Amino acid sequence: MDLLIYLATKAVIFIIFLIALNSLMLGKMNLWAIGNIVYFSLGSFITGFVSNNWGINDNRLYLLFLIVPVAVSIVSLIFFYASRVFKQDFFLFFSLFFIELNFVANKMVAGSSGYSHIIRPSGIQSDLSLLVFSVILLIICIVWINNFDKSRVNKLHSVMRDSEILAFSWGININKSQIPLFIASAILSGLMGVMFAFCTYGADPKLFTTNNMIILFALLILGGIDSIQGAVVAGLIFVFFTYSLESALSSTFQIHAPKITQIVFGILLIVIPFIMPKGLFGKRNFQ
Amino acid sequence: MKESRIDISADFSFSYGKNLLFKIREGQNNIVLNCGRIYGIYGGNGCGKTTFLNILNTFLKPTTGKVTFTFPTYNYVHENDTITASELIGNNIRRCFQTPLLVDELNIYDNISIVKRLLKNENFLNTFALGMNEKKDSEILRLLDLAHFTGNEDTATLSYGQRRIIANLQVLYSDAQLMILDEPFANIHHDMIGVLKQEYRKKVIQNNSIIVIVEHNKTNLHDFADEIITIDNKQLSLRD
Structure with missing residues (x-):
């Protein structure tokens, strides 16, 4: 039973991560954002670092749900502007380089085996409570994406994806319109990195x-x-x-x-x- | 309220590298496009008609001279050293492209409704608000009815002529001050052409806007346009 709960929690975490990737990056912006794993990894490693080095625990660990989005937003902005410069294939190369850089940086900071013995905050210390928390996040995420799909913003993204010339001829500022979506996807991925670290009690560079x-x-x-x-x-x-x-x-x-x-x-x-x-x-x- | 006007300076020209494509005819003063008027552009293949439209659309910059846009809500001087202004386009300029550009993922109704920018509804934060469904716009339904569409049709399955009609309806719905039409009537049945011409004429008067149209069919052009801009022998000139 414990194994089933553990696997189910892991699955829910990956489902949210994949929604961020599939419904936002790939679905709305047509970006093969292989680099989303960097945000996921950043979330996990910040959790490991904070938990292992700063020794904070209990409720204060919930601060990670603020720290990680800020950190991930900054990194994703760099990525976003790279995606403007390096379109399509080159963006993929840039992403691969970023993943490798992230891998090396993680190993340097946390060692080759990464972080272990990560503490969970109070309230989600048991496996079952973590699963329930993850499912709640998943439901919120699904409601939002469904709402997004019905919105005018989604229709504008369809225009941008279909024809940049058409979007431009309607005065749509593509960069300005895509940034919030790009950052939202990164934040969701980063938060799932935090959840993954809580779920597995560790952050291993080889996973990312x-x-x-x-x-x-x-x-x-x-x-x-x-x-x-x-x-x-x-x-x-x-x-x-x-x-x-x-x-x-x-x-x-x-x-x-x-x-x-x-x-x-x-x-x-x-x-x-x-x-x-x-x-x-x-x-x-x-x- | 300010009236729309586009002023093309007397020293206006456009070149690709060192090759001059066109310039204002010597002796001609600046060309002024006034509101409530329809301007036809006439010239042979490759003379630069679409390029001229691209400059009016701010996709391209003039090599020399300037184009000054005066709209009720926006003023802009489009010169060689200025950047392309997407804010200017906003709701002020709309174009019917030579090849109709429609979004296949959206149905016909959405393809038309999305053409009018509603900045308040386009805020990313609105995606978190529940129940944001927009009401059907009666003007879109009226336009669709003219062409015997319901609005629910799948855009991807439309014929080329039908796509052209939808592209025209987009411009008609837009409330743009400058409507740029690049061969808008090609592949459209002549009865429908008549309906569209009437609608455009009505719109120009109603909104006090400007239409610039490129059309190879001389009859269509002379029936429709109030004034003709010719591009002949690399020279741009305006005549009634």
Whole structure:
């Protein structure tokens, strides 16, 4: 039962992270924001740093839900302006560089094994309470995204995504319109990093790499672009299917099991766009 | 209230690199586009008609001279050394492009309604407010009815001619002070062309706005325009 609660909490955290990625970055702005893992990692490592070095605990740990958004907003602004300069493919290269930089920085600050023994704040110290808290966050997130989809702001983003010339000819300032969405996505990712650190009691640099991000993107493509259902399916598969697959393979392939899992997801990334261009619940084709 | 007016200076010209595309005809004073008037642009292929529209749309800057926009809510001098002003465009300028640009993800109604900027409703924080559904605009429904649409049609499945009609309806709904039309009637049935021309004429008078139109069909142009700007032999000139 404990394992199920732990996996369910992890799944909810990844679902929110994937909503931030799928419904905001990819869905609204058409940005393959592989760098979102940096915000997630930043959230985890700030939690680890604060918990391990400053020794604060109990209610004061809730301050992380303020500190992390501020830190992540600053980093995401740098990323945003990079996305204006380095469009599409170059943005991807820039993101990869940023992930590597983040990996090195994390190892330098926290050591190669990262942080462990992270304390949870009072109120969400038990696994069940953390799961309930995560589910509440997920519900808030889904209500907001649904509301966003009905709003005029969403229609403007459709114009920007479809044709920058058209958007410009209507006097839409693309940069100004996209910044809040970009930062919102980053903040959600950062907060999920905090939740992940609370959930696993640690922050390991090896978890926040390009490989894991590629797996998540493969699953998002399977779930479908710009859909909450797609993010839910992707999050559930990422946690439960990966766990089951690695458990099943570990007896035969031992330490190679995670690598084989990655290969399975890599094949998925290549095959899905051909057989299901919209994924399971996608609003539009994978481009 | 100030009346809309566009003033193109006598030294106005546009070049691609060292190649002059057009300049104001020698001896011609500055060209003034006044409100309540329709201006047609006439010239051969490649003479720079669309480029001229791009300058009026502030997508391009003049090489020499300046274009001064005077709108009831905004003044702007568009010179070679000034930046492109998206604030100027705001709700003041709308364009029907040569190739109709519509957002396929939105239905026809939304494609038209989104053309009018409502800054209050476009605030990001509004996305957190529940129940922000906008009421249907009767003017959009009237325009759609002219072309026998309901508004719920899927934009992606429209024919080229239908897309053109929707692009025209966008401009008609916009309340823009300057309406730029780049071959707006191509591929549209002549009955519908008549309806659209009437609507444009009504709009120009009602809003005291300006229309600048590029049209290859001479009959369409002369029927519709009050004055013609010709681009001939790299020279731009205005005649009644």
